[in-house]
Amino acid sequence: MTSESPWDLSSIVPTLMEFRHKRDWEQFHRPKELAAAIAIEAAELQELFLWKEGESAVEIQNDEERMQEISDEIADILIYSIYLANDLGINLNKAILRKIEENSERY
Amino acid sequence: MTSESPWDLSSIVPTLMEFRHKRDWEQFHRPKELAAAIAIEAAELQELFLWKEGESAVEIQNDEERMQEISDEIADILIYSIYLANDLGINLNKAILRKIEENSERY
Amino acid sequence: MTSESPWDLSSIVPTLMEFRHKRDWEQFHRPKELAAAIAIEAAELQELFLWKEGESAVEIQNDEERMQEISDEIADILIYSIYLANDLGINLNKAILRKIEENSERY
Amino acid sequence: MTSESPWDLSSIVPTLMEFRHKRDWEQFHRPKELAAAIAIEAAELQELFLWKEGESAVEIQNDEERMQEISDEIADILIYSIYLANDLGINLNKAILRKIEENSERY
Numbered sequence: 001m002t003s004e005s006p007w008d009l010s011s012i013v014p015t016l017m018e019f020r021h022k023r024d025w026e027q028f029h030r031p032k033e034l035a036a037a038i039a040i041e042a043a044e045l046q047e048l049f050l051w052k053e054g055e056s057a058v059e060i061q062n063d064e065e066r067m068q069e070i071s072d073e074i075a076d077i078l079i080y081s082i083y084l085a086n087d088l089g090i091n092l093n094k095a096i097l098r099k100i101e102e103n104s105e106r107y
Numbered sequence: 108m109t110s111e112s113p114w115d116l117s118s119i120v121p122t123l124m125e126f127r128h129k130r131d132w133e134q135f136h137r138p139k140e141l142a143a144a145i146a147i148e149a150a151e152l153q154e155l156f157l158w159k160e161g162e163s164a165v166e167i168q169n170d171e172e173r174m175q176e177i178s179d180e181i182a183d184i185l186i187y188s189i190y191l192a193n194d195l196g197i198n199l200n201k202a203i204l205r206k207i208e209e210n211s212e213r214y
Numbered sequence: 215m216t217s218e219s220p221w222d223l224s225s226i227v228p229t230l231m232e233f234r235h236k237r238d239w240e241q242f243h244r245p246k247e248l249a250a251a252i253a254i255e256a257a258e259l260q261e262l263f264l265w266k267e268g269e270s271a272v273e274i275q276n277d278e279e280r281m282q283e284i285s286d287e288i289a290d291i292l293i294y295s296i297y298l299a300n301d302l303g304i305n306l307n308k309a310i311l312r313k314i315e316e317n318s319e320r321y
Numbered sequence: 322m323t324s325e326s327p328w329d330l331s332s333i334v335p336t337l338m339e340f341r342h343k344r345d346w347e348q349f350h351r352p353k354e355l356a357a358a359i360a361i362e363a364a365e366l367q368e369l370f371l372w373k374e375g376e377s378a379v380e381i382q383n384d385e386e387r388m389q390e391i392s393d394e395i396a397d398i399l400i401y402s403i404y405l406a407n408d409l410g411i412n413l414n415k416a417i418l419r420k421i422e423e424n425s426e427r428y
Contacts, residue, residue, distance in 0.1 A: 006198035007189070008115040012207075019207055023214060028265045031164055031177075032156035036264055038184065039153050039360060042146040043257030049139035050250055051242045053374070057138055057194045070138075071197045074188055075206040077145065078199060081181055081188075082114070087164045090178045091113035092185060099182040100119075100126055107130060135372045143371055146253060150364030157357055158349045160267070220412035221403070222329040226421075233421055237428060245378055245391075246370035252398065253367050256360040263353035271352055271408045284352075285411050288402055289420040291359065292413060295395055295402075296328070301378045304392045305327035306399060313396040314333075314340055321344060 009082065009092075016082055034084040038077055045073035116189065123189055141191040145184055152180035223296065223306075230296055248298040252291055259287035330403065337403055355405040359398055366394035 020026060048069055049055070060066060085092050127133060155176055156162070167173060192199050234240060262283055263269070274280060299306050341347060369390055370376070381387060406413050 005115070005117040006192075006200050007117045007120045008112070009200060009203070010112040010114045012200060012203050013114045015207055016203075019211065030162070030267070031167055032159065032162060033265060033267070035149070035153045035156050036260060036357060039146070039149040039364075040257045040261050040264060042142075042149040042184075043254045043360075046142045046146045046250060047254050049142050050254060051247060052139065053244075053247070055137070055139060060138055061195060067195065067197075070191075070195065071202040072206060072209075074192055074197060074199070075202040077149075077184065077188055078203055079206060081184055084177075085113075085181055088168060088174065088177065090174075090181060092181070093113050093116060093119060095178040095182040096116070096119050096123075096185055099179060099186060100122055102179075104126065137374075140372060140374070143250060143367060146257075147364045147368050147371060150253075150361045153357060154361050157361060158354060160351070160354070219329070219331040220406075220414050221331045221334045222326070223414060223417070224326040224328045226414060226417050227328045229421055230417075233425065244376070245381055246373065246376060249363070249367045249370050253360065253363040256356075256363040256398075260356045260360050263356050266353065269351070269353060274352055275409060281409065281411075284405075284409065285416045286420060286423075288406055288411060288413070289416040291363075291398065291402055292417055293420060295398055298391075299327075299395055302382060302388065302391065304388075304395060306395070307327050307330060307333060309392045309396040310330070310333050310337075310399055313393060313400060314336055316393075318340065 009078075013082060013086065016079060017086065020083065029083055029087065031084060031088060034080050034087070037080045038084070041073060041076040041080060045070065045077065048073065116185075120189060120193065123186060124193065127190065136190055136194065138191060138195060141187050141194070144187045145191070148180060148183040148187060152177065152184065155180065223292075227296060227300065230293060231300065234297065243297055243301065245298060245302060248294050248301070251294045252298070255287060255290040255294060259284065259291065262287065330399075334403060334407065337400060338407065341404065350404055350408065352405060352409060355401050355408070358401045359405070362394060362397040362401060366391065366398065369394065 020029070048066065060070070082092075084090075085095070127136070155173065167177070189199075191197075192202070234243070262280065274284070296306075298304075299309070341350070369387065381391070403413075405411075406416070
């Protein structure tokens, strides 16, 4: 069961950790590898938009198959980001908040 | 104020949307551009690990400056991912859950 | 027919331009799109090394199938780089020479 | 001295190898690391086009500073690609030719 807010990932994180632990994949998940995995997934997300200029969010939303692909790639990026943040003890919430404050001063 | 769980991003999302709205940046945030931004930030994260082989999580955690840089880059990746998910109406929680289920069958 | 040196791409460039022209693909090849295409191909190259640490060049060379995949991805990166350099009138030779000189002063 | 054709990299390759050898950098240039370096440079190239939609080649060419930045990033991508091809014994010319033939059948 997921929590009610789409932005509350608390209930999903233990599931992710268990998934990895059962397959004994922690050994492959060095921070450097996870960073590479995030970049690779981000490129796969980007590929869904290649050669397609000027598309609006609405046009994309009307294409169910593409929405599913985009959703899957964002999920992959998030999954590896969560593993990396977890393994290094980074508080995602605080990390984002810090960035917003930094950007608020800059722009 | 952020919520108590480091993985609950619910309270930060409205702040992100407000930050963007105040600067009138929605016009630049087409899905394709956000996907490119995620990929660029992911490469910046990766750069922090370039030419450094075999580093463990613990070694990295002992280097405060690097931890801050890594934390900032993960935050940037998350921020653009949140904008993209928000703009396309993708429920992050459900997207990740679906991916876990798919991967559970595959591996 | 290719020229004798493996590093002399002169004879291949006209073939690439003709290939594109016949398919009327110049319209899609804006500089920004070509830059995205290079990044996506670079990620596909990277994927061939993901989760594999400490591999030497010799180990890779002994795996014929992987060598073919790597060769194909490098070719893709080069192809889009050549299109971009051609379209913007960048002299690859001079661009690299300039970079070497710059790096020679720096390191 | 470089060769006359902008696409003939033959005379620059020995310079690149010498540059690396003098600094004893071969030890860092495992194929996997070079692939990561290419991807990172490709993202830096992409960043030069971020948030800028619909730009034509001509508009970019009129901006001297940007042309220099783009030229430098393409050079970086080429440099790491040459190191990787050299280290794995990949003939760039043949690799590209093979790809063109493959694509000719497909499209």
